[in-house]
Amino acid sequence: YYVASVTVDADKDKAHYNNGSDSYTFTATVKDGHGNLVVGKPVDIDWQTDSKVDGLKLTKQSNAVSNAQGQVTATLTSTVAVSDVQVSAKTATQQTAENANGKVSFTEYSASYYVASVTVDADKDKAH
Numbered sequence: 001y002y003v004a005s006v007t008v009d010a011d012k013d014k015a016h017y018n019n020g021s022d023s024y025t026f027t028a029t030v031k032d033g034h035g036n037l038v039v040g041k042p043v044d045i046d047w048q049t050d051s052k053v054d055g056l057k058l059t060k061q062s063n064a065v066s067n068a069q070g071q072v073t074a075t076l077t078s079t080v081a082v083s084d085v086q087v088s089a090k091t092a093t094q095q096t097a098e099n100a101n102g103k104v105s106f107t108e109y110s111a112s113y114y115v116a117s118v119t120v121d122a123d124k125d126k127a128h
Contacts, residue, residue: 004031006100018106023075028089037070055080081108
């Protein structure tokens with residue numbers, strides 16, 4: 001069997017922050033040597049990221065059994081801000097990894113808020 005395609009979830013264009021909980025879901029479609037979907041079978045997929053950045057975490061689905069559409073998933077989270085991460089997947093016997101259909105990014109969380117105003121409440125009747 002081999003990884004025929006890898007897709008990233010539809011909300012990939014929404015901002016994802018490097019908070020360790022925002023995630024992208026990647027779906028690999030697995031086919032056999034005859035081009036048929038591999039359904040309900042354990043499949044061992046090697047998921048990879050490029051860039052290799054400490055703080056990126058790729059987690060495979062809890063069981064390695066493909067669903068009725070011949071698919072297995074992995075989720076990507078990050079504790080670092082990083083742009084244009086390419087996720088790919090392949091099997092042990094596959095020469096070349098199949099790239100996901102889009103690159104993903106994690107935005108620096110602190111950049112998502114700012115100080116809008118500052119007020120000073122001076123109690124002018126009190127001795128300071």
